[in-house]
Amino acid sequence: MFKKEIDKNNREEMVAFLKNHYRYFTMRSWNRSTSYANNMKIYNLHLPFETKDKLYDMLEVDDVWFQLGILKEEFAMAHGYQWQVGWNGRSSGYLVLYSGGRKKLDYKSRCISCGQLNYKTTEESGCRCGRCGKDTRVNLTSPVYQSYTTGKSIDQDEDFEDWSLEELQERVDVVMDFDQLCDDIVAEAAYMAEKYDVEEETYYVEKTRKVLAECKSA
Numbered sequence: 001m002f003k004k005e006i007d008k009n010n011r012e013e014m015v016a017f018l019k020n021h022y023r024y025f026t027m028r029s030w031n032r033s034t035s036y037a038n039n040m041k042i043y044n045l046h047l048p049f050e051t052k053d054k055l056y057d058m059l060e061v062d063d064v065w066f067q068l069g070i071l072k073e074e075f076a077m078a079h080g081y082q083w084q085v086g087w088n089g090r091s092s093g094y095l096v097l098y099s100g101g102r103k104k105l106d107y108k109s110r111c112i113s114c115g116q117l118n119y120k121t122t123e124e125s126g127c128r129c130g131r132c133g134k135d136t137r138v139n140l141t142s143p144v145y146q147s148y149t150t151g152k153s154i155d156q157d158e159d160f161e162d163w164s165l166e167e168l169q170e171r172v173d174v175v176m177d178f179d180q181l182c183d184d185i186v187a188e189a190a191y192m193a194e195k196y197d198v199e200e201e202t203y204y205v206e207k208t209r210k211v212l213a214e215c216k217s218a
């Protein structure tokens, strides 16, 4: 649906592909920065009516977004976090290609009970967790990274005239991968719509409060 085959030895074809690709804002529309994007609104997808109808319900289910998030993460990982994707627009109807990166955070230890991260090693400050109070802090065996995206426009008003063939091929590869990801996300959503129904479930949240209790000695 989104992915097109492009002849990567044909300069004009690649330039036309990049110039005519659908685009959307990277941040808010007043910012005017745009990047490669696809319109992922349900009505725009080539899917059977019943599937679309079900997808509207499924968008309210956290598990669905979690599952689609895995595909997004795989894309970022495959591109060394230099290229990432994100939802934008009202009701997140557009998937947008973002430039980004990954930075190493300075955390040295983590509490395995509650997940709290700490900038000190256990040698420096013991195993007690400042958040949950348990003695379950351990030193990290590998660094923690955080990925980030920039709202910078990508190839906005670019005419590609002084781009080498290799540069063009590289960019076309990224955008083709992006289109493939959009197809994969639609396929995954359609699969979930086929396999699952959306049901409502009531759940109770455990909370703590202070109450009066009669003194045991009274």
Ligand SMILES: [Zn+2]
Pocket: 111, 112, 113, 114, 115, 116, 129, 130, 131, 132, 133, 134
């Ligand atoms: Zn803890």
